Structures are given as C-alpha cells and as structure tokens.
Amino acid sequence: MKKLSKPEFARLREKTRLVLAGRDSSDSYGFVNPPIVRGSTVVYPTTEDFLVRKARYSYGTSGSPTIDALLAAAGTMEGGAGVLACSSGLLACTLPTLAFLRAGDHFLVTDSVYHPMRNFCDRMLPRYGVEVTYYDPLIGEGIAELFKPNTRAVWTESPGSQTLEVQDIPAIVAAAHARDIMVMMDNTWATPLHFDAHKFGIDVSVQAGTKYYAGHSDVLIGTVSARTPELYAQLKLSWDALGVIIAAEDAYLTLRGIRTMAVRLKEQMPAGIEMANWLAARPEVARVIHPALPADPGHAIWKRDFTGACSLFSIELQPVTMKAVAAMLDGLTLFGMGASWGGYESLVLPFDCKRYRTATTPGFQGPTIRLHIGLEDLEDLKADLDAGFARLRAAR
Ligand SMILES: *Cc1c(COP(=O)(O)O)cnc(C)c1O
Numbered sequence: 001m002k003k004l005s006k007p008e009f010a011r012l013r014e015k016t017r018l019v020l021a022g023r024d025s026s027d028s029y030g031f032v033n034p035p036i037v038r039g040s041t042v043v044y045p046t047t048e049d050f051l052v053r054k055a056r057y058s059y060g061t062s063g064s065p066t067i068d069a070l071l072a073a074a075g076t077m078e079g080g081a082g083v084l085a086c087s088s089g090l091l092a093c094t095l096p097t098l099a100f101l102r103a104g105d106h107f108l109v110t111d112s113v114y115h116p117m118r119n120f121c122d123r124m125l126p127r128y129g130v131e132v133t134y135y136d137p138l139i140g141e142g143i144a145e146l147f148k149p150n151t152r153a154v155w156t157e158s159p160g161s162q163t164l165e166v167q168d169i170p171a172i173v174a175a176a177h178a179r180d181i182m183v184m185m186d187n188t189w190a191t192p193l194h195f196d197a198h199k200f201g202i203d204v205s206v207q208a209g210t211k212y213y214a215g216h217s218d219v220l221i222g223t224v225s226a227r228t229p230e231l232y233a234q235l236k237l238s239w240d241a242l243g244v245i246i247a248a249e250d251a252y253l254t255l256r257g258i259r260t261m262a263v264r265l266k267e268q269m270p271a272g273i274e275m276a277n278w279l280a281a282r283p284e285v286a287r288v289i290h291p292a293l294p295a296d297p298g299h300a301i302w303k304r305d306f307t308g309a310c311s312l313f314s315i316e317l318q319p320v321t322m323k324a325v326a327a328m329l330d331g332l333t334l335f336g337m338g339a340s341w342g343g344y345e346s347l348v349l350p351f352d353c354k355r356y357r358t359a360t361t362p363g364f365q366g367p368t369i370r371l372h373i374g375l376e377d378l379e380d381l382k383a384d385l386d387a388g389f390a391r392l393r394a395a396r
Contacts, residue, residue, distance in 0.1 A: 089208020092222025112160020
C-alpha cells in the first residue's frame with residue numbers, strides 16, 4: 001500500500017477519510033489499527049534531549065499516539081484548525097468557556113442548552129465574574145439586541161436539547177462576528193457529518209463523543225474543534241494548563257466507533273424519521289418534534305443548513321396523567337429508560353423542560369418524551385410502543 005500525501009488525503013471524500021484518518025501501519029508494527037499506548041513517563045535518550053523536551057510526546061498529559069489518531073479522525077470531520085479531546089461531553093462544553101471567557105465578560109447562552117451545561121453556567125461562571133444571559137433559541141439575528149459592550153461569546157446548540165429548536169446559525173454568526181463576538185456550538189445532534197459547523201463560521205464546535213462517535217454506550221468522551229489556528233492555540237493553552245486527559249482505551253474505542261459512524265447514521269437517520277412519522281399518526285400523540293419532518297417548525301432551516309439528521313427526537317403526548325405515561329414506559333421491553341443516546345440501542349425518557357427554562361416558556365399541554373432509535377428492527381420497536389400506547393389508554 002502506497003502512503004497518501006496530505007493533499008491527496010484532503011481530496012478524498014469524507015467517508016473515505018473516516019476510514020483512513022489516524023492510521024499509519026508503519027507506526028503500528030504493520031497492524032491496521034494504532035496501538036493502545038498507556039503511559040505517564042516518556043523517557044529521553046540524552047540530557048540534551050530532555051532539557052529541550054525533544055520528543056514526539058513529552059509526557060502522558062500532553063498526548064499519545066492513540067489520542068492523536070482519534071484527533072486526526074475527528075479533525076477530518078470537523079475541518080477546522082485543530083481538535084482536542086477530553087473525558088466527557090460536558091467537559092467539552094465547559095472548557096471552551098474557561099479558555100475564552102474572562103472576569104467581566106457577558107456570555108449569551110441558548111435557553112435550549114444541554115441542562116448540565118446550564119448548571120455550569122449558573123453555578124460556576126458567576127464565581128469567575130462571568131455574567132450569563134439565556135436567550136430564545138429561535139432569536140436569529142435578533143441576538144444583536146442582547147449584545148452588551150462586554151459580550152464575549154454566544155453559546156448555541158442546534159437542534160436544542162430535548163425540545164430540538166433549530167437555530168438560525170448563519171444569522172447568529174453574522175450578527176456576532178460583526179461585533180467581534182465568538183460563537184460556540186454544541187453540534188452533538190447532527191455530528192460534523194450532518195452539520196458543517198466551521199463552514200457556517202462557528203468558532204468552537206463541541207461534540208459529546210459519548211453519543212454517535214463512540215456509538216456503543218460504553219465510553220464517555222468529548223471533543224472541541226477550533227475554526228482557526230489562533231483559536232486553536234488559545235484553546236490548547238487552557239487544555240495544557242488544566243491537565244485535561246483521556247484514557248487511551250477510551251480514545252481507542254471512540255476511534256473505533258468513528259470508523260462505522262457514517263454507516264450507523266445512514267441506518268439510524270431514516271429509522272428515526274420513519275418512527276417519527278409513525279408516531280405523528282398516532283391519536284395519543286399531540287405533536288412530534290423532529291426537524292426532518294416537513295411539519296416541524298425548524299424544518300426549513302434544517303433543510304437549508306443541515307445535510308442529515310440523527311435518530312434522536314421528541315414527542316408531546318395528548319394531555320394524560322404521569323401515571324398513564326409510567327404505565328406506557330415501564331412496560332416497554334426494547335426501549336431502555338435513561339440519559340445519553342447515540343448508541344446502537346433504543347432509549348426513551350420523559351422530560352419536563354418547563355422546570356428550568358428561563359428565557360422561553362415551552363407551550364406543551366401534555367407530557368413530553370424523548371426517543372432515541374437504535375439499530376433494532378423497526379417493526380419490533382413499533383410493536384413495543386404499540387403495546388405501550390395500549391397501556392397508556394388503559395391507565396388514563
Ligand atoms: C450528552 C450530551 C452532552 C454531554 O456529554 P457527556 O459525555 O454525557 O458528558 C453534551 N451535549 C449534548 C447535546 C448532549 O446530548
């Protein structure tokens with residue numbers, strides 16, 4: 001096999017790059033995959049080498065071949081200046097704020113933000129002198145009216161957690177960049193395969209690699225991608241200063257997941273859409289929230305900006321007691337109930353975003369449920385939900 005040059009590699013299509021990225025069998029004793037390199041100490045051959053840290057890797061906290069292989073694969077999808085990895089998706093959200101915000105700054109955060117990130121913004125950022133304002137995810141160019149002289153960054157997440165509002169990212173980026181304000185985005189739902197965040201001007205793109213990257217519900221990991229070399233350098237500075245590390249096994253498993261991510265999404269995206277349409281036709285369902293459905297309020301922007309969807313969406317039931325919802329969900333045999341998603345298995349959970357929203361009031365009348373469609377046969381999943389709806393009706 002002949003080695004590709006960098007320009008030759010860059011010319012390949014994304015699917016091919018995902019298979020090749022981060023692999024160099026001449027570095028892996030001839031094996032296809034990179035080795036899992038564990039380690040703290042790196043030894044140097046001479047005093048002189050040690051004094052100037054002349055080595056490809058200087059110490060365990062500064063990286064390893066396994067982690068570099070993961071970053072190469074993530075970077076080929078993100079298309080920015082550089083990617084860093086950390087030990088959870090939540091840390092991938094919080095660390096860019098430590099890297100780019102300072103005391104006295106104002107930070108605008110979408111009201112649809114992943115809830116643990118809201119927790120960080122409420123409990124930690126004020127202690128460091130950062131003022132946080134939540135905004136309506138559908139604000140679009142109206143974001144400009146919320147800018148203050150000290151606004152440093154806007155946090156976006158599109159579609160938003162649980163309620164899946166699709167944000168007008170180009171409008172927000174245009175307004176922010178006109179005032180030298182950064183835009184950060186949690187791009188976990190679409191993954192870089194289905195939303196090209198940096199192409200849309202997103203400065204810092206975050207991915208909970210725990211979801212579709214790892215893809216098997218067995219790893220917690222996060223990645224942060226920077227659009228320009230300058231942004232990457234500043235991000236890297238904080239990374240190094242904070243001592244953020246990930247385990248070699250987790251890097252390896254995530255890289256392994258990335259190899260098949262395009263194939264899993266190719267199966268899970270239509271499965272999610274088919275299930276969403278099936279649910280939309282159910283009398284027990286008041287509304288399906290899935291941007292890929294033409295009836296969804298976010299559909300037009302999704303169609304304009306995204307190249308695909310994942311298999312995570314929500315539904316609003318017709319008004320019914322929580323007892324009836326529990327009767328439906330507790331008896332399901334194929335849908336596990338639990339947080340996280342993006343694995344090969346189907347999941348379901350009830351949620352109530354009215355409890356913590358501050359900038360918007362979601363207009364739900366009935367209980368809301370989030371579903372993640374895995375790789376099971378759809379007919380089996382429908383039968384499981386069908387029996388669940390029968391329990392719901394009986395308990396009403
Ligand atoms: C799950 C999730 C995270 C956090 O990922 P963890 O690895 O579970 O910490 C961040 N953002 C979104 C949108 C998520 O769904």
